[in-house]
Amino acid sequence: MSLQKKITIISYVFNLSNTVRAYAVYDSLKSEYETQVLYADYDHYSKQYVTFDNKNFKSIHVPGYKKNISLMRMVSTVLFGIKSLQYLKRARTDFVYVVCPPNFGAFLVSFFCKKTNIPCIIDIVDLHPESIPLSNKIKKIGDFFGLFLWKKFRNLAIKNADEVIVECNYYKNFIASSFHDKVQTIYIAKQSNLQIVKFETVREHEISILYLGSIGHIYDFETLISLGRGLVKRNIPIKIHIIGDGEKRNWLIENLEVESIPYIYYGKIFEESNKKKIMEMCDFGFNGFKDETSVGLSYKSLDYMDYGLALINSTKEDTWNLINENQAGLNYFADDVDSLINNLVNLAPEDVLLMKKNSRKLFEKYFDRRVFESSIRKKMKELI
Template structure:
C-alpha cells in the first residue's frame, strides 16, 4: 500500500501532531508513506525545512497575523497547491490521507482522481477562526463553511477526535472517532508539594485569541488564592497576557516554546492542573489536553463536547463556562489535588499509544 499524507502544517513529532502519529503508525507496519505539506510553520510564523526525501514542501505565502487577509490568501493558495501535487502524483498512491480544515482538497481530488480518500477532521473552518464579523465577511464565511462540509462528505472514510465533527460527515458510512494517541510519561506528580502556592496551573500551546486567558486571570485575582502560572508556548496575545499577569501581581513563569520532553517534564511535574480554557471553538478535544493527560495531570476545562463529558464522567478535572470568571474562581477555590489516578485510568483506556495506533491502522486497511 502506498499512502500520501496531505496536510498543511506537518510536524514529525507524533506526540504533538496527528499526521505525525499517522505516519509513524503506517511506517511501523511497513506501509510506504510520503508527505506533502507547507514550507511555513503556522505556530512559529517562520519557514521550515525537512531533511527527509519523503516530505515534499510547497512554497507558501507567509503571514504574521492570524486574523489578517494574508492568512486567508495563504491558506487558499496552499490548498490549491496541495491538490495539484496530489493530482500530479495520483498514480503513485492508493490512498490519500487529507487533514481538514483544508477540506477543499478532498473536493478537488474527488473530482479529478479516483484514489481512495481518508479525511481526518481536526477542526472545522471557518467556524472556529477568529476573523472579525461583518455582513460581507459573514457571507464569505458561510459559503466557505458549506463547501467544507460538502467536501468532507465526499471522502471514502472519515476519522476525527470529535463526535460533533463526525456528525457533519453525515453522508459517509465509514466514520469513527479516534482520539489522539500518546505514550504516557506518568511520574510522581508533586501534588503533596508543601509549596508556597495554593495552586499551580500550567498552560501549554498557542497564546492566541481563542483561549480564555482573561477569564483565568480575573478569576485568580477574585479567588484571592496564591496561584502560580507556568506558560509554555507563544502567540499573538503573549504580550497582553504577560502584561495582565504583572498588573494583577500574579506569580508566573514564561518559558516560551519547548519541544524537549525532559524540559517539559520538570515544568508539568511542578504543576497541579493544566489549563484548557477556550472562548470560542468548534473543537471538542484538544492537543493540549493530551499534553496534560499523558503526565496524569488533571485539567481546568471550558471546551464543550466530548472533552467536557469525559471530564464529568471520569472525574479528570473541572469544567467551567468560558468567560464566567465567578464560576472559574469558585472552581479554583475547590480544586482537589487527588485526581491523578483518575487521569491515568482515562489515559490508559482511551489515549494509550497502542490502542489508538490499532484504530488508525485498521482505518487504512479497510480501504486497501
C-alpha cells in the first residue's frame, strides 16, 4: 500500500503539452505524490476524441462540439463537472486540484471538498465569460439572460476553495478583495527546448512579424492588417509569417491578399525543430487581443519570449507592464495603429536586438518551467 499522499487533478482540457496547466502540475508533483488526472476525452483544440495510455490519466466521456462558442460546449463542460463529482465520491483522495474553467464543475467539486474536509485548490487559467469577445452592452444583455451565473459559479468555487491560484495578476481584478489573502499568482510556464537562442537575425531591410497559434475570434487581426497596410503604403518591406489555424483563417488570408501584404502561411506545426526555423526568420511576435477580452498573459507570448522575439502586444497588465519595464517589445492600443507604425519604423537594428534579448530574459526569469515547478511544489508542501 502506497504511503504517498494522493492528489487528484481535475481539468477538462488536457494533453501532454508542457504548456497545458494540468499536465504541468501533474509533471511537477508525480515524483512526490500519488498523482492522478481526470480529463475530458474530447480535445478542445483538435475537436477529436482522445485518450492517453497512462494509468494515472482517467478519461471522462463528454459530448463533442464544433464551435467554441456554442450550447454544446456548455453541455459538454457541465457533464464533465457532474461526472467528475461522481468519480470523486467513489474514489479516495487526500487533495483535489481543480483547473477552472469550467466554472460549474469547479463549483461542484469545491463544494464537495468543503463538505467532506478534503483540501482543494482552484487554479484559474481563463476568465469565462469575461474573455469572450463581446461588447460590454451585449455582455450586460447576456447577464440578464443568465450569463451572470457563469461568474457566480466561479465566485462560489473561490469561496469554497482552501487556496486559489491565478495564472496572472490581472485575474485578481475579478476576484473579490475579501478573498485576496488566499490568492497567489503562479505564472503559466513552458519547458524550453532551446540550447542556444540566436539574436543575430535582426532583418535590417524587412520588418518580419510572426503570428503563432489559434486564428480565432478573440485575437486582434484587424490591427495586424492595419499595421501591414500602413507599412506597405510607406513602401517599408514587411513579411508576416503565420503558424496555426482556426475559424478566421480564411478571413485573415483574404484580407492580407486584398491589402497586398506579403505573408507566408505554414498551417499547423507541432514539430519544435520546424517551428524553430521559422521563429529564427522573425524579429517580432504579434500578441494582439481584442479589447473586449480579459487576457493578461498568453501562451503564444511565452513561445515568442522563449525564442527571443520582441513582442507587439495589446494584452493587459502583466504582459503590458513587463514589456514596458523591461524594453521587450512594443505595446499598442487598437485605436491608435499609427503610433504603433511610427514606433516600429523608428526602431534601429540595435534597438530591436536589445528588445529580443530582453524578451528572452523575461522568459528565463518568470516563465521557465523550473520556476513553475518550484512554486507548485512549495504550495503543495504548505497545504498537505
